[in-house]
Amino acid sequence: MTFRLGRAVFDSDARLVMAIVNRTPDSFYDKGATWDDAAAKDRVRLVVDQGADIVDIGGIKAAPGVEIDAEEEKRRVVDFVAWVRGAFPDLIISVDTWRAEVGRAVCEAGADLLNDAWGGADPELPAVAAEFGAALVCTHTGGVPPRTRPFRIEYDDVVDDIRESLVEQAERAAALGVARDRILIDPAHDFGKNTYHSLEATRRLGELVATGWPVLVSLSNKDFVGETLDKPVGERLTGTLATTAVSAWLGANVFRAHEVAETRQVLDMVSSIAGHRRPARTVRGLQ
Amino acid sequence: MSPSAEQDLGAIRGALVVPGLPMQLPEYAGQADAGGEIRERSVAALVEAIADWKPSAVVVVAGHDPLAEHTKGSVGARVARLLLAGAGWEGPVREISVPIDADPGELDGAAERVLEGRTATGALVLVPADLSAKRTEAAPGHFDARAAAFDAHVLDAIASGDAAALIRCDLVLAQELWATGQAPLQVLARVLPAPVRSEIMWSALPWGVQYVRARWWGRKA
Numbered sequence: 001m002t003f004r005l006g007r008a009v010f011d012s013d014a015r016l017v018m019a020i021v022n023r024t025p026d027s028f029y030d031k032g033a034t035w036d037d038a039a040a041k042d043r044v045r046l047v048v049d050q051g052a053d054i055v056d057i058g059g060i061k062a063a064p065g066v067e068i069d070a071e072e073e074k075r076r077v078v079d080f081v082a083w084v085r086g087a088f089p090d091l092i093i094s095v096d097t098w099r100a101e102v103g104r105a106v107c108e109a110g111a112d113l114l115n116d117a118w119g120g121a122d123p124e125l126p127a128v129a130a131e132f133g134a135a136l137v138c139t140h141t142g143g144v145p146p147r148t149r150p151f152r153i154e155y156d157d158v159v160d161d162i163r164e165s166l167v168e169q170a171e172r173a174a175a176l177g178v179a180r181d182r183i184l185i186d187p188a189h190d191f192g193k194n195t196y197h198s199l200e201a202t203r204r205l206g207e208l209v210a211t212g213w214p215v216l217v218s219l220s221n222k223d224f225v226g227e228t229l230d231k232p233v234g235e236r237l238t239g240t241l242a243t244t245a246v247s248a249w250l251g252a253n254v255f256r257a258h259e260v261a262e263t264r265q266v267l268d269m270v271s272s273i274a275g276h277r278r279p280a281r282t283v284r285g286l287q
Numbered sequence: 288m289s290p291s292a293e294q295d296l297g298a299i300r301g302a303l304v305v306p307g308l309p310m311q312l313p314e315y316a317g318q319a320d321a322g323g324e325i326r327e328r329s330v331a332a333l334v335e336a337i338a339d340w341k342p343s344a345v346v347v348v349a350g351h352d353p354l355a356e357h358t359k360g361s362v363g364a365r366v367a368r369l370l371l372a373g374a375g376w377e378g379p380v381r382e383i384s385v386p387i388d389a390d391p392g393e394l395d396g397a398a399e400r401v402l403e404g405r406t407a408t409g410a411l412v413l414v415p416a417d418l419s420a421k422r423t424e425a426a427p428g429h430f431d432a433r434a435a436a437f438d439a440h441v442l443d444a445i446a447s448g449d450a451a452a453l454i455r456c457d458l459v460l461a462q463e464l465w466a467t468g469q470a471p472l473q474v475l476a477r478v479l480p481a482p483v484r485s486e487i488m489w490s491a492l493p494w495g496v497q498y499v500r501a502r503w504w505g506r507k508a
Contacts, residue, residue, distance in 0.1 A: 282317040286310035287420065287427055287494040 003181045003214045003253070005054065005135050006092045006112035012214070013276040015248050015267040018054040018094060018256040019047035020220065023076040027061040029221050029233060029258055037080070044084055048091060051264035056115055056256055057081060057106075058096030062191075064147050070101045078105045085110030094137075098146050100124035107132035115139075115256075117188070117218075118146040120169050130177030137184045137216055138169035142192025150192050158197045159204040162187045163211060170213050184254060186216040190223050198224035202243055202250075209251035216254035219243045220263075241266050249274070300340035300409035301504030302475050304445065305329040305370065307349070307363040307415030307468060308496065325498070326366075330373035332488055332500055333413070337374060340504065342411035344379040345371060346401050348471045349415050350387040363415035363471065370413070388462055389470045397470075398477035414475050416468025418442070418497035419461075426495020428465040437464055438497040441472070445501045448485030450476035481506055 001012045010016065021043050025032040034040040044055055059076035060068045068076075077095055084093055094113035095106040098121040103114045107128060114129050116122075119141035129136040140162040142153050155161045166185040174180050187208060189198040201208075208215050219225065225239035226232060237259055244255055244263055248270040257263040271277035306329065309315055310322030349363030359365070364382050371380060385397040401412065418438045421431035437460060444452035453476035461469035489500040 279317040281319040281321050282315055283310060283321050283494060285427070286315050286322070287308055287496045 001181075001212055001214070003135075003184070004179070005182070007090070008092065010214075010253065012251075012253070013271070013274070014253050015271055015276075016053040016254045017047075017051060017260055017263050017267065018056045018216070018254050019043075019050075019052035019260045020256060020258050021047070021055050021057045022061070023057060023059045023080055024061045026065055027058075028063055040080060041083065041087075044088065044091075047260045048088060050260040052091075052260045054092040054094050054113065054254065055084060056094040056096050057084070057111075058115075058117075059102070060097070060147070062117065062147060064149065070099050073097065073099065073102050074105050077102070078109050081106045081111050082109040098122050098125065100128045103128040103134075104131075107134050113137065115186075115216075117186075117191070119143075119165070119188070119191075120172075121146050126173035126176045126178050129173065129182070133179070133182075135182035135184065136173050136178050137186050138166050138173060138213075139186040139188040139191065140165045141188055144192045150190075150194060153192055153194065153197075155197065158193065158200050159207050162201060163208055166208065166213070167211055170211075183213060184216045185211065185213040186218060189217065189219055193224070195224040195227040198222070199228065202247060205247055205250040205252060214253040215251065216256065217244075217247045217252045218256035219247065220257045220259070237262065245270055298409045299346075299478060300342045300411055301336060301502060302412040302414060302479060303333060303336045304414045304416055304468075304472070304475070304499060304501045304503075305332065305366070306498040306500065307366050307417050308498070309362045309366075311366055312362070312369065326369065326373070328489065329370050329500060332502070333370050333374040333376070336411060336502060336504075337376060340409065340411055342378070342409050344381065344410045345376060345413055346410050347371075347380060347382045347413045347415075348397070348401060348474045349382065349384055350467055350471045351384045352467075353386045353388065363468075366415045367413050383474070385470045385474055387467045387470050388458075389473075390458070394470060394473045394477060397474045401474060401478045412475060412478065414468075414471050416471045416475075416499075418464075418466050418468060418499065420465035420467070420496040422492050422497060423495035426492075428495075430495075431464055433460065434464050434497075437461070437466065438492075441466075441469075442487065442490060442497075442499060444476075445472075445499060445503075446485060446487045448483040448503055450480045450483070475503070479503055 025035045034043045059073040093111045094115045095111045096115045098118040113135040115137040119139045170183045187201040221236040225236045229239045311326035347367040351361035419434040421428035421434040483503040484505045487501045
């Protein structure tokens with residue numbers, strides 16, 4: 001199985017870093033660090049240097065907060081996408097949005113991938129991806145509306161629910177014209193899930209990989225890591241990287257991350273352990 | 288530099304000593320080919336030696352570890368095959384394997400097997416062989432104060448084409464210093480016993496292991 005993002009084609013053993021670039025003043029982790037245009041551009045330059053394969057540009061934080069309408073969301077991301085497209089012609093540009101209207105605008109500006117982080121909340125979004133030949137990430141949210149925290153959600157079997165929802169969304173997207181090799185699935189840790197759900201989704205990630213759709217995981221500094229290790233935001237990197245390594249080993253292909261250099265190292269290490277990547281330099285015992 | 292008939296060493300045209308480290312083998316290379324430069328320079332030296340001596344055959348003398356329980360064959364022999372392929376050699380090749388802890392009797396036996404293969408028009412003897420592996424704290428065998436003098440003696444013997452000096456090397460000390468190339472070098476000294484012309488083309492110890500690339504050819508005037 002291969003998959004395509006932008007002009008690039010990837011094998012099933014690819015392990016790609018998707019660097020988070022927030023165009024928000026209030027995201028949970030960076031607290032507006034790249035709200036300013038210049039800072040956001042510096043962030044893109046940095047993550048490219050650090051080995052990011054994809055940038056994921058988002059104009060609305062995932063958590064509840066001040067309502068951001070489509071016009072404001074576009075003001076935050078569209079021109080920025082155009083700048084990235086011009087400055088980094090080969091970089092894969094993803095935009096984190098659930099709105100078809102925003103998706104259309106960013107695709108016109110050069111986006112390669114629409115990261116539908118709220119699980120098909122806007123049913124028109126796949127058609128936009130299809131129209132522009134863009135890729136699409138389908139996510140599992142357990143049915144909660146955008147920017148809603150999980151509350152007392154239970155599943156008979158969380159992984160069954162994730163798999164059924166994601167396969168259904170992926171097939172629907174394909175039916176609407178999105179190229180089958182441009183569709184990814186994301187179990188969406190923390191979204192519509194308590195910590196036990198996210199841990200089980202990680203433990204049984206292989207069942208999602210077995211669907212044949214390439215799997216994206218978004219783990220970076222999330223609450224399930226924090227609750228598992230009893231660590232606040234800012235102290236979750238080790239747990240994030242451990243989860244990254246396990247997910248990589250189980251077959252995930254794309255890793256959405258704040259800390260790009262560290263994630264890149266973990267993925268390279270896993271790839272070499274798996275026999276998919278040669279070590280950088282080998283001398284020990286061979287002199 | 289083509290040898291005249293009187294320079295012919297019992298139908299051995301000459302010998303090329305090359306580093307034998309496994310890092311040269313492609314299966315051990317990382318994304319950076321750390322052993323690539325050493326390998327390519329040895330290939331170039333081999334190409335030059337073949338052009339100069341026009342051998343009809345190549346005899347490889349390589350050491351093997353009798354305690355190593357695998358079926359891959361000795362590293363030295365595999366390095367030699369790689370170099371010969373790199374040099375485009377398509378003529379006959381004979382491989383003589385000698386235990387790295389060989390006693391003098393085994394060395395004599397190996398030398399006889401080399402000479403059994405003499406041809407009328409002469410052979411090139413290719414010897415992957417390294418000196419001590421205990422030159423620095425970071426060396427594979429850690430630092431041994433005796434290693435520098437040992438290597439100096441061997442290098443001097445090679446540089447001066449002095450087979451007798453090579454044969455005088457302490458085989459027990461060579462073992463203690465992890466000088467895995469000592470046995471094949473001693474076989475070489477036995478098949479080219481007379482003083483020969485010699486040239487050390489390169490020597491270095493980049494990882495605390497003493498390497499040498501050298502050639503012996505023709506009798507000394």
